[in-house]
Amino acid sequence: MAAAQDWNALSDAAFRDAFRDLVEGRLPAELRFMRKQRPLFDEVAVWYHALAEEGWLAPVWPVEHGGMGLSPAKHMIYVEEWGRLGCPRIPDHGIGLVGPLLLEHGTEEQKAYYMPRVLSGEHVWCQGYSEPGSGSDLASLRTSAVRDGDEFVVNGQKIWTTLAHCANWIFALVRTSRDEKVRQKGITVLLIDMTTPGVTVRPIANLRGETDFCEVFFDDVRVPVGNVVGEIDQGWNVAKSVLGHERIFLGATTRPEIAIERLEKLAQAKGAFSDPAFRSRYARHRLDLYDLGSAFDRFAKVLREGGELGADVSMLKIFTTELYQRITEETLTLADEDARYFDDIDAGNGKVDAMNLFLDSRAPAIFGGSNEIQRNILAKAVLKLPG
Amino acid sequence: MPQAQLDDPEGTLAMLRDSVATLASRFPGPASVRAKRAAGGDRDAALWQAMAEAGWTAILLPEELGGAGLTLAEQVVVSEALGRALISEPVAISAVLSSRLLAEAAQSRERDRLAAGLVDGSLALAPAWIDALGRAMTAQTTPGGGFSLTGTKRHVDLALSASDFLVTADMADGVGLFAVRAGGPGMSVETAAGVDGAVIGTVRLERCAVPVEALITSAPSLDELLEEPIAAARVALAAELAGIASRAVEITIDYTKGRVQFGKPIASFQVIQHRLVDMWTDAEFACAAVVNAVETLALGDDRAGRMAVLAAKARAGDAAVSVCRRAVHLHGAMGFTDESDIGLYLKRATGLNATLGQPEDLRLQFVNLERAA
Numbered sequence: 001m002a003a004a005q006d007w008n009a010l011s012d013a014a015f016r017d018a019f020r021d022l023v024e025g026r027l028p029a030e031l032r033f034m035r036k037q038r039p040l041f042d043e044v045a046v047w048y049h050a051l052a053e054e055g056w057l058a059p060v061w062p063v064e065h066g067g068m069g070l071s072p073a074k075h076m077i078y079v080e081e082w083g084r085l086g087c088p089r090i091p092d093h094g095i096g097l098v099g100p101l102l103l104e105h106g107t108e109e110q111k112a113y114y115m116p117r118v119l120s121g122e123h124v125w126c127q128g129y130s131e132p133g134s135g136s137d138l139a140s141l142r143t144s145a146v147r148d149g150d151e152f153v154v155n156g157q158k159i160w161t162t163l164a165h166c167a168n169w170i171f172a173l174v175r176t177s178r179d180e181k182v183r184q185k186g187i188t189v190l191l192i193d194m195t196t197p198g199v200t201v202r203p204i205a206n207l208r209g210e211t212d213f214c215e216v217f218f219d220d221v222r223v224p225v226g227n228v229v230g231e232i233d234q235g236w237n238v239a240k241s242v243l244g245h246e247r248i249f250l251g252a253t254t255r256p257e258i259a260i261e262r263l264e265k266l267a268q269a270k271g272a273f274s275d276p277a278f279r280s281r282y283a284r285h286r287l288d289l290y291d292l293g294s295a296f297d298r299f300a301k302v303l304r305e306g307g308e309l310g311a312d313v314s315m316l317k318i319f320t321t322e323l324y325q326r327i328t329e330e331t332l333t334l335a336d337e338d339a340r341y342f343d344d345i346d347a348g349n350g351k352v353d354a355m356n357l358f359l360d361s362r363a364p365a366i367f368g369g370s371n372e373i374q375r376n377i378l379a380k381a382v383l384k385l386p387g
Numbered sequence: 388m389p390q391a392q393l394d395d396p397e398g399t400l401a402m403l404r405d406s407v408a409t410l411a412s413r414f415p416g417p418a419s420v421r422a423k424r425a426a427g428g429d430r431d432a433a434l435w436q437a438m439a440e441a442g443w444t445a446i447l448l449p450e451e452l453g454g455a456g457l458t459l460a461e462q463v464v465v466s467e468a469l470g471r472a473l474i475s476e477p478v479a480i481s482a483v484l485s486s487r488l489l490a491e492a493a494q495s496r497e498r499d500r501l502a503a504g505l506v507d508g509s510l511a512l513a514p515a516w517i518d519a520l521g522r523a524m525t526a527q528t529t530p531g532g533g534f535s536l537t538g539t540k541r542h543v544d545l546a547l548s549a550s551d552f553l554v555t556a557d558m559a560d561g562v563g564l565f566a567v568r569a570g571g572p573g574m575s576v577e578t579a580a581g582v583d584g585a586v587i588g589t590v591r592l593e594r595c596a597v598p599v600e601a602l603i604t605s606a607p608s609l610d611e612l613l614e615e616p617i618a619a620a621r622v623a624l625a626a627e628l629a630g631i632a633s634r635a636v637e638i639t640i641d642y643t644k645g646r647v648q649f650g651k652p653i654a655s656f657q658v659i660q661h662r663l664v665d666m667w668t669d670a671e672f673a674c675a676a677v678v679n680a681v682e683t684l685a686l687g688d689d690r691a692g693r694m695a696v697l698a699a700k701a702r703a704g705d706a707a708v709s710v711c712r713r714a715v716h717l718h719g720a721m722g723f724t725d726e727s728d729i730g731l732y733l734k735r736a737t738g739l740n741a742t743l744g745q746p747e748d749l750r751l752q753f754v755n756l757e758r759a760a
Contacts, residue, residue: 273758283750286757290694291702294679295672298392315668372661379660382388383640383667387655 008071015074019056019081026050033086035353037360038212040166041091041124048090052119058095060246061103065111066119072245072303083254091163094118094125097242098171101189105230105238114191128158128172128192128216129239135160136373138173139183139236143218145174145190147225152176152190154198154221160367164214165203168194177233184236191227198222207359209342245303250368251316253296256289259327259361262352266334269347278334285327292319311381314374321364321371328358389633389670391467391626391677393460400464407468410437416473417728420735423475424584429547430511435476439508443478447619448486452502459619459681463626467677470630470707473728475583475735477544479623479742485512487616488553488564492604497566501551501603513549513569515540515590516613522591526556526563529596536565536573536595542742546576546588554592555609562612563605567597583738584731618693621700621743622680628703628739629673632710635732636666639714642729646719659717666710673706690760694753701749704740711736 007015023032027047041048051057059078061067070078095118102111117123134141143156154174164170170192177186192199198221203211230238263282272278299313331354332339344351365371379385393400414434423431438444446462448454455461462483469478485505492498504510517540518524524538536556543552552567567574573595578586606612640663643654653659676699683695711733715722718729740746 279751279754280747283747283754286754287698287701287750290698290753291672291676291679294698295675298675298678301392312671315671319668319672375661375664376657378664378667379657383660383663385640385654385660385663386644386652 007068008074010074012074012077015077016081019078020085022051022054022056023081023085023087026054027085027087031088034088035356036210037089038163038210039088039090040163041121042166044088044090045121047088048121051090052121057119058099061095061099061115065099065103065115067099075245076248076300076303079249079252083252091124091126091166093127093163093167093171094123094169096246097127098125098169098191100242100244101171101229101238104241105189109226110191110229123169124163124167125169125171126161126164126167126214126216128161128164128170130160131157132159136370139187141173141175141187143172143174145176145188145223147176148222150225151222152225152228154190154192154218154223156218158216158218159204160213161201161216162213164194164201164216165211170194170199170216171229173235173239176235186233187235187239188232189229189235189238190223191229192218192221192223196221196223207362208356245309247309247313248296248299248303248316251296251299251313251320253289253292253320255324255361255364256285256292256320256327259324259331259357260285260289262354262357263327263331263334265349266331266345266347266352266354269349269352270334272334281330285323285330288319288323288326292316292323295319311377314369314378317368318371318374321361324364325361328354328361332358388637389629389667389674391463391629391674391681393463393678393681400460403461403464404468406441407443407465407472410441411468411472411474413437414474416469416475417731420473420475420584420731424580427578427580427586429545429578429585429588430476432548434474435511436508438476438478438482439506444482444508445486445502445506447483447490448502448505449490452489452499453506454486454502459622459684462619462623463677463681466623466626467630467633467674470627470735471634473631473634473731473735475585477585479620479627479739480514480544481512483623484514484616484620485553487619488514488612489603491606491612491616492564495600495603497600498603501553501566504550510550511545511548512551512553513543513545513588513590514553515543516553516555516609517542519589524554524556524592526558526565526602528559533596533598534563534565534602536567536592536597538592540590540592543588543590544585546578546590547586552590553603554590555612558605561605561607562609563602564612565597565601566603567592567595567601571595581738583735617743618684618696621696622677622684624739624742625673625677625680625696625699625703628700628707628736629670629677631732631736631739632666632670632673632703632707635707635711635714635729635736636663636670638729638732639663639666639717642718642721653717662713662717666713669706669710673703676702690756694756697744697749697753697756700744701746701753704736704749705746707736708733708740 058067059070059075063069131141145152145154174190176188179185198219200217202215335354338345344353419431442455443465445454446457450456489502519539519541522539526534526536529535549569554565554567573593575591577589581587644652646653680695680699684692714729721727
């Protein structure tokens with residue numbers, strides 16, 4: 001591993017250069033700008049291990065745990081460059097969620113055991129939150145963990161578990177007790193080895209024809225009590241505290257940027273920019289994207305100046321996901337009868353994955369807290385509306 | 388709640404914002420609008436005088452002309468606060484556009500007279516740059532050494548109260564900006580009610596004779612003469628519109644919290660809550676677009692600055708009009724009454740949105756600029 005260095009001391013430009021050098025040196029060309037949005041671990045293992053070797057795998061983990069210790073400002077650059085340079089998404093639940101979870105609530109033994117295994121790729125994590133009956137209403141979850149001596153016996157089912165079919169560990173919210181008045185009580189965060197007998201994973205095909213997410217079944221799965229993170233029955237608060245400044249990334253401009261690039265490419269090929277009706281519609285999307293950048297900057301500035309994000313940052317998630325949908329819908333409109341095909345459109349100047357993005361754009365408005373839930377949060381936490 | 392989040396290390400912008408709020412408590416916007424409308428007037432003279440005394444009619448006028456010589460950041464703070472308070476004076480045109488037009492003029496006694504009057508509020512300057520179809524303003528030199536102006540200008544703010552019109556006119560070799568005193572021979576003014584309570588004028592000049600000193604500046608084309616002043620005025624308008632949008636959201640939140648139906652405040656219903664969230668988001672985006680315009684212009688890249696201004700005026704105009712439309716709706720039948728202030732916000736938003744370019748036009752200009760590169 002490269003010697004630890006103070007990345008935050010670098011200028012922004014020098015930091016960008018360092019990232020670009022890394023990508024050019026270590027990321028195989030065939031992995032750049034991958035069509036697949038959620039590649040499996042093995043498909044991007046070369047890149048994962050390269051990042052680990054260079055010390056770039058865990059941007060916000062503290063240096064003493066093998067991370068880069070980046071400030072939120074530098075982390076924003078890291079994420080920006082990652083997208084700009086076409087780096088493929090890696091299975092990042094261990095880096096992005098398990099690490100912060102353990103740092104905040106884990107025991108010293110847990111940190112020492114799990115964190116190095118995330119960095120080495122020995123443990124690949126997935127997140128077990130949603131259940132068939134508990135989506136937006138997550139606190140109604142029913143997967144149970146019943147104490148039996150030094151173990152919990154887990155029974156139940158998780159669903160929409162992204163990349164569970166390439167993971168070997170899952171951090172799950174399970175019910176350890178029931179409080180009729182406060183449903184958030186009695187939930188516990190449990191780390192479960194997926195090779196334990198009784199764990200079954202079934203991939204689910206999505207609209208794009210890919211299998212990003214899965215169902216995970218637990219049938220009398222025995223988990224040591226030492227695998228609880230934080231206090232038993234307090235898992236709701238433990239899980240909630242994990243996401244800090246990272247919430248800004250749900251509102252990033254990346255997806256609509258990709259979509260408008262495709263729209264422009266197809267429009268160019270079809271000569272649509274000389275059609276006043278198209279130009280008018282395009283202008284609206286283009287300005288929505290431009291203004292989303294201005295709104296994003298407002299929150300980015302808060303982080304750059306060392307502040308903390310408020311609940312109001314959710315506005316970005318709503319706007320960017322709905323804009324992504326509008327642009328991909330426009331691209332299908334422009335595709336005319338080519339919009340009957342599942343595969344990419346031959347635009348004359350290259351292929352345009354109009355249908356792929358249209359279908360993909362259904363998802364972000366649903367995941368990460370559906371846009372209706374985001375509006376509920378804004379109504380209560382920011383607008384202070386009653387009831 | 389929503390507010391343009393400008394850098395304010397010294398806290399001076401916050402003080403400025405407070406002082407506008409203080410003035411607004413002395414001159415409540417809605418009452419001023421209603422009085423002006425009832426009188427068929429085009430301004431609130433006492434209010435304008437108070438703004439001049441506070442220094443807000445010449446924020447963007449350079450110091451060597453006696454102005455405050457401040458930046459668009461200060462103008463945005465004042466304009467946004469005026470919008471919030473529904474103080475509906477033609478600040479963006481009479482103060483901002485005039486200040487920037489005068490800033491382009493070389494030193495002359497006439498320029499300095501106009502600047503001094505703008506600063507102390509003793510003169511009411513009325514820029515008039517929009518030609519009526521088929522009646523483009525022309526300036527011909529006269530044997531006596533002055534000019535003769537003929538043509539018609541439309542959409543003129545302060546047409547009744549103006550002491551001086553700042554009139555653009557075609558000349559043999561470009562475009563001139565003329566200071567034309569109100570009420571002289573050859574000038575006639577007609578007015579029509581504006582949607583926001585102030586009358587708007589059409590100014591007709593027929594062989595209107597002005598002295599040679601009346602030509603205060605000139606440029607090869609109208610675009611070159613007006614580009615920078617219009618950009619500044621658009622930013623001021625965008626800020627005012629963002630202020631209107633923000634305040635209309637707050638008024639509507641208060642109203643829906645107090646309005647009880649089916650035994651509950653209607654603000655407790657999810658459908659109302661989601662609409663309020665969307666309105667609030669639009670107001671926040673308008674504020675962010677205004678900040679982006681100020682910051683991008685300050686970086687000095689001409690094309691990027693122009694695009695940011697177009698985006699800000701488009702975003703804030705759309706936001707203000709659509710927020711106010713939804714605000715009226717959420718007020719129910721009360722929203723449709725003249726007695727309710729929310730309708731005044733909608734009218735003011737509509738009028739300002741139509742001033743210096745509607746969103747559709749501005750967006751197309753943005754795309755033209757971007758794609759020309």
